[in-house]
Amino acid sequence: MQDAGPLLEMLRSICGDSAVLTGADMAGYASDWRDMFHGKPLCVLRPANTAEVAKSVVACVGAGVGIVPQGGNTGLAGGATPDDSGRQVVISLDRMTAIRRIDSIGMTVELEAGVILQTAKEAAAAENRLLPISLAAEGSARIGGLIATNAGGVDVLRYGMTRGLVLGLEVVLPDGQVLHRLRHLRKDNAGYDLKQLFIGSEGSLGIITAAVLRLVPLPRHRTTALISVPDIAAAVRLYARAQDDIGEALSAFELISGDGLALVATHMGQEAPVKGADWYLLIEAGSSLPGLRTAMETLMEAAFEEGWATDGVLAESEAQADGLWSLRESLTEAEGKAGGAIKHDLSVPIPEIADFLQETGKMLRSMVPxxxxxxxxxxxxxxLHYNVMNVAKADSARVNTAVHDMVARYNGSISAEHGLGQYRTAEWARLATPPEHDLTHRIKRALDPMGVMNPGKVVPLHD
Amino acid sequence: MQDAGPLLEMLRSICGDSAVLTGADMAGYASDWRDMFHGKPLCVLRPANTAEVAKSVVACVGAGVGIVPQGGNTGLAGGATPDDSGRQVVISLDRMTAIRRIDSIGMTVELEAGVILQTAKEAAAAENRLLPISLAAEGSARIGGLIATNAGGVDVLRYGMTRGLVLGLEVVLPDGQVLHRLRHLRKDNAGYDLKQLFIGSEGSLGIITAAVLRLVPLPRHRTTALISVPDIAAAVRLYARAQDDIGEALSAFELISGDGLALVATHMGQEAPVKGADWYLLIEAGSSLPGLRTAMETLMEAAFEEGWATDGVLAESEAQADGLWSLRESLTEAEGKAGGAIKHDLSVPIPEIADFLQETGKMLRSMVPxxxxxxxxxxxxxxLHYNVMNVAKADSARVNTAVHDMVARYNGSISAEHGLGQYRTAEWARLATPPEHDLTHRIKRALDPMGVMNPGKVVPLHD
Structure with a gap:
């Protein structure tokens, strides 16, 4: 822009000099953590409270610059990375880190957007409650970003996506108004549920500054198993049986390919404590009722009898359970060390996973042998995180498109849990139906008519 | 309107003659089941499929008449009752009753809007799955209406509101476009979650014609207890302990006043099988794990030891459990026989319920002795369903306002689960903040710029 001086001066007067970064200290905010997306912000703003965020939004709108809200910057779709125009302001919530209140009886927590997930979980655990969002980045992901991206993770099976945990939100709107709805209520059907608009909209409709989240009882017992399975069909049958026998206590049912664990063995030096197989399952259940471990043992016996499992281990200690999870959590790093991959974050109906994998695998083998x-x-x-390795850069768009087309044929989603950010917006636009385009733009225009909030993310700039 | 003839002719050509009601056969659709709200529709339309709904919407919009979608007509806020202008068309979904598919492995059901809840639950149960929405009207409430009002009920504690069960929706939009998103996916973060707009918006943004809902495992064991408690503080402490000890298996924790059970005894001839008290708790838990009953027994022992309970019974059979529930479900009918009440459907933070009840009771005693x-x-x-009996009609608005003001002071909701309909829209408008008004109208205008969808419901006509 011609002269950023007056805007920077105004922002400094609102947030204080040290909260307005314009130099090398912007680096950690200008690119994503995987170094895939790179931006050039006009400045990075680190407000201390909601009032400063609101005033800053008004100043930015007045100057005609775009605003990119940022939490822990752990996203996987570039949703928090500014463009390279030098005309966007990153507003980081990383100084707003107060946990305001934990109600262990009503089972709620009220906290600011910049609280790190792990910190919030520890605070809840101290009150014998669980904040049931579990993902690899929990040591740096922040509450506002988790809500803005409707984060998933390994506990979704039992507890649902982040959306279902949000009871209340405080949001700075694109015109600087503050929507203040921090209610500690499980039930509230008074009027449109406005907070739903902001959950999962990746900062494109407003900036989440605080939230009330639902907590759940902290299960007293957990049991974790790693099982070798011969094929996907067996894995799906075992999943159905687990739902019958363990029911509400089943908290994770993770699938890992044999090739994936081989990468972990080669590049991370971690060996699975079960016999090799094409597929593995990492199953976890938790409950405050007794009888959980017995139920899991019975399930594993059934799996062997039915031929759904060829080997398996039930963790004998917390340490052993953590070791099994460590295999799962090392997959991404191992993949990186092996040269990276074209990543897909897709979902398809469970009964069709086997067919989807077979058909997509066949297609890719003929396309990129x-x-x-x-x-x-x-x-x-x-x-499924369906990551394709060893593909030339020139082929990557073609692979991406082909996989997404297959997902669409199976009535699946091309972004199950990571969001669109800037990475998948064009693919969304390619595959969405006319009413989906129409409604999306109507909502964006209704809430952000000037187009100042995270421009180009989620909603394509030109459609 | 001047001449309804051409519109009626067009609607008959779209849906068939027998699907357009204009005479005495409109009666069941023109008023609500409690006979509190009365309308005079231009006609009642009963389309057979989504295409007929879409074409009918276009015809109605062309003729400049309002559209009132209706499901089982079991709402408690008049949301499905037309006005008395003779210029609104009721579109009933009661002929669209197909259960299209149950996926017992992926645990989903796809069904049309007119399916009755109980029918859907029975179909799910036949597959060893539970559709976890439980309410008194389940024998006549229809899926579309349950979604449009984000229905609550007695299972919310464990399974959440209806919103959390909706995986996919098909919606006829106010311009006749059809949003077709019937995906059987637990996770879908590709773009704005458009279906959230229609859940709980009571037909004011579009007509839900079909849905995909999430199912859960059918618990193998259930245990039900009725407990006499000395006061609310004891009830809340027992609730917290139940969360610790029974955790995820706790499915209902219902509070009933001694006065309420006295009404049931007097007017319905049903006596509670426990000693009299100011308050009672009806507690239910369900699980597929063994050890549930033992856990409930331990909980009751603790309640007696701590002085939180003065008497209690644990159901020894399904029939006895049903008998305990029958006490709970007879409260509304007993109240009706005793002369009715000014009803409130409110929620407040759980730790503040005792104070709220004390303060509100004191206020009402001085206001209407x-x-x-x-x-x-x-x-x-x-x-809480906080129903005030024995109040003169002239005082009812004053009582309503005073109770709602108290709810607002406690950061509660004036409509926890019943919605606004036409009954509480003015009260919402009185209590909502400027950003809430602003966003609500922006959404309404963006999706329904002509104001044809359920005019005056949820969103005030003049603000």
Whole structure:
């Protein structure tokens, strides 16, 4: 822009000099953590409270610059990275880190957007409650970003997506008004549920500054198993049986390919404590009722009898359970060390996963014979991280498109849990139906008529 | 309107003659089941499929008449009753009753809007799955209406509101376009979650014609207890302990006042099988794990030891459990026989329920000394049906306003689960903040710029 001086001066007067970054200290906010997306912000703003956020929004709108809200910057779709125009202001919530209140009886927590997930979970656990969002980035992901992206993770099977945990929100709107709805209520059907607009909209309709989240009882017992399974059909049958026998206590049902665990063995030096197989399942259940471990043992016996499992181990200690999870959590890093991949975050109906994998694998083999797959994900949610390795850069868009087309044929989603950000917006636009385009733009225009909030994210700039 | 003939002719050509009611056969659709709200529709339309709904919407919009979608007509806020202008068309979904598909592995059901809840639950149960919406009207409430009002009920404590069960929707939009998103996916973060707009918006943004709902495992065991408690503080402490000890298996924690059960005894001839008390709790838990009954027994022992309970019974059979529930479900009918009440469907934060009840009771005693209270509700959700009996008609608006003002002071909701309909829209408008008004109207205008969808419901006509 011609002269950023007056805007920077105004922002400094609102937030204080040290809260307005314009130099090398912007680096950590200008690119995403995987170094895939790179931006050039006009400045990075670190307000201390909601009033400063609101005033800053008004100043930015007045100057005609775009606003990019940012939490822990752990997203996987570039949703929090500014463009390279030098005309966007990053507003980071990382100084708003107060946990305002935990109500262990009503089972709610009220907290500011910048609280780190792990911190919030620890605070809840101290009150014998669980904040049931579990994902690899929980040591740095922040509450506002988790809500803005409707984060998933490994607990969704039992507790649902982040959306279902949000009881109340405080949001700074694109015109600087503050929607203040921090209610500690499980039930509130008085009028449109306005907070739903902001959950999962990736900062394109407003900036989440605080939230009330629902907590759940902290299960007293957990039991974790790693099982080798011969094929996807067996895995799906075992999943159905687990729902029958363990029911509400089943909290994770993770699928990992043999090729994935081989990468972990090669690049991370971690070996699975079960016999090799094409597929593995990592199953976890938790409950405050006794009898959980017995139920899991019975389930595993049934799996062997039915031929759904070829080997398996039930963790004998917390440490052993953590070790099994460590295999799962090392998949992404191992993949990175092996050269990276074209990533897909897709979901398909569970009964069709086997067919989807077979058909998509066949298609890719004919398209890019040298490709290797690293597939893992949340079988109980139908959500697969379908990562294609060893593909030339020139082929990557073609692979992406082909996989997404297949997902569409299976009535699946091209972004199950990571959101669109800037990474998948064009693909969404390609595959969405006319009423979906129409409604999306109507909502965006109604709430952000000037187009100042996270421009180009989720909603395509030109459609 | 001047001449309804051409519109009626067009609607008959779209839906068939027998699907357009204009005479005495409109009666069941023109008033609500409690006979509190009365309308005079231009006609009642009963389309057979989504295409007929869409074409009918276009015809109605062309003729400049309002559209009132209707499901089972079991609402409690007049949301499905037309006005008395003779210029609104009721579109009933009661002929669209197909259960299209149950996926017992992926745990989903796809069904049309007119399916009756009980029918859907029976179909799910046949597959060993539970559709976890439980309410008194389930024998006549229809899926579309349950979604459009984001229905609550007695299972919310464990399974959440209806919103959390909706995986996909098909919606006829106010311009006749059809949003077709019937995906069987637990996770879908590709773009704005457009279906959220229609859930709980009471037909004011579009007509829900079909849905995909999430199912859960059918618990194998259930255990039900009725407990006499000395006061609300004891009830809340027992609730917290139940969360610790029974956790995820706790499915209902209902509060009933002694006065309420006295009404049931007097007018319905049903006596509670426990000693009299100021308050009672009806507690239910369900699980597929063994050990549930033992856990409930332990909980009751603790309640006696701590002085939180003065008497209690644990059902020894399904029939006995049903008998305990029958006490709860007879409260509304008993109240009706005793002369009715000014009803409130409110929620407040759980730890503040005791103070709220004390303060509101004191206020009402000084305001209307002859008033009697019939209070019951879902303690675990902070949701109370706070019904004030024996109040002269002239005082009813004053009582309503005073109770709602108190709810607002406690940061509660004036409509926890019944919605606004036409009954509470003015009260919402009185209590909502400027940003809430602003956003609500922006959404309404963006999706329904002509104002044809359920005019005057949820969103005030003049603000």
């Amino acid at each position: 040298e490709a290797r797959l690293n597939i893992f994900g949340h079988l109980g949610d139908g959500n | 002859e008033a009697r209270l019939n209070i019951f509700g879902h303690l675990g959700d902070g949701n």
